[in-house]
Amino acid sequence: KQEVTQIPAALSVPEGENLVLNCSFTDSAIYNLQWFRQDPGKGLTSLLLIQSSQREQTSGRLNASLDKSSGRSTLYIAASQPGDSATYLCAVRGGSNYKLTFGKGTLLTVNP
Amino acid sequence: ETGVTQTPRHLVMGMTNKKSLKCEQHLGHNAMYWYKQSAKKPLELMFVYSLEERVENNSVPSRFSPECPNSSHLFLHLHTLQPEDSALYLCASSQDRVSGPDTQYFGPGTRLTVL
Numbered sequence: 204k205q206e207v208t209q210i211p212a213a214l215s216v217p218e219g220e221n222l223v224l225n226c227s228f229t230d231s232a233i234y235n236l237q238w239f240r241q242d243p244g245k246g247l248t249s250l251l252l253i254q255s256s257q258r259e260q261t262s263g264r265l266n267a268s269l270d271k272s273s274g275r276s277t278l279y280i281a282a283s284q285p286g287d288s289a290t291y292l293c294a295v296r297g298g299s300n301y302k303l304t305f306g307k308g309t310l311l312t313v314n315p
Numbered sequence: 316e317t318g319v320t321q322t323p324r325h326l327v328m329g330m331t332n333k334k335s336l337k338c339e340q341h342l343g344h345n346a347m348y349w350y351k352q353s354a355k356k357p358l359e360l361m362f363v364y365s366l367e368e369r370v371e372n373n374s375v376p377s378r379f380s381p382e383c384p385n386s387s388h389l390f391l392h393l394h395t396l397q398p399e400d401s402a403l404y405l406c407a408s409s410q411d412r413v414s415g416p417d418t419q420y421f422g423p424g425t426r427l428t429v430l
Contacts, residue, residue, distance in 0.1 A: 207357065237418070246319070246405055246421035292358070302371075303419065305358040 205230045209293055209306035216283055217314050224278040224309045226293030231274050238267050238278050239292040241308070247292060251278070283313045317341055319422035321406050327428045328396065336391040336425045338406030345411055347389040348419065349381060352403040364389060365411075396429045403427075 206229045216222055226236070235254045239247040251260045251267040253276070259268040266279040280287060290310050294303040319340045328334050340347060349361040363371035364383040378400075380392040389406055403426050407419040 239421075244403075244424070244426065246321075246423045247407075249418050249420070252418055294358075302360055302363075303358075307355065307357050 205295060205297060205304040207293055207295055207304050207306035209291075209309050211309060212307065213310040213312075215312040215314065218283060218285060220283050221279070221281050222283055222311075224280070224291050224311070226276040226278070226306055228274045228276075228295045228304075230297070231271050232297070233271065234296040236267075236269055236276050236296070237294045237303070238265075238276075239294060241290045241292060250291075285313050285315050287311060287313050319406060319408055319420050321422035321425050323425060324423065325426045327430065328393070329430050330396055330398070333392070333394040335393065336404055336427075338389040338391075338422055340387055340408040340420070342408055342420060344408040344420075345386055346409045347383060347386075348407040348409075349389065349391055350405040350407065352405055352424070354402075358405065393427075398429050401427055401429045
């Protein structure tokens, strides 16, 4: 059974810092991995999707990497801003099915 | 309306009530999903519909009953719920269940409180 772990559970940083969020998964036979953002009381917004054959994806100040063999992904946020404050969720899609398995998320607070 | 919408956004109900959650997607997708998000737990997949056919029932108690009358609408009928069913219920849709990049688009959720 796939399990996804995110570290840290919460992170508070001053504005302007570069930061890294970590995600690990137990079964490396994945189809893809996604990073989502969730604002309080709201749904999820997809940030980046990395196919199993890819090593990284970039969108603006966000960069996500994938090391499938070690079961790890990182989300790098450059020059953080208060508007980046949210919960960041990592989810993996199994290699043989369509299900997404989510981690518990990292609650990020960027202080002005 | 664009994307995925859910109504109501908030719902408080007693254990003997019957209520329904509604989800509508305006993206032309073929697959729709119900998730449950409880405090301090990962999102849990509850049900999956593909082309209006239920393809997944992830060991969900029978007090939750999904309905998908067409590819744009998904309902979750609730009856005799328990306080531990209080959670954020999220609906999502994707172009296809099994093929392609399969990005899922989520609605804003319904915050359910069972008294």
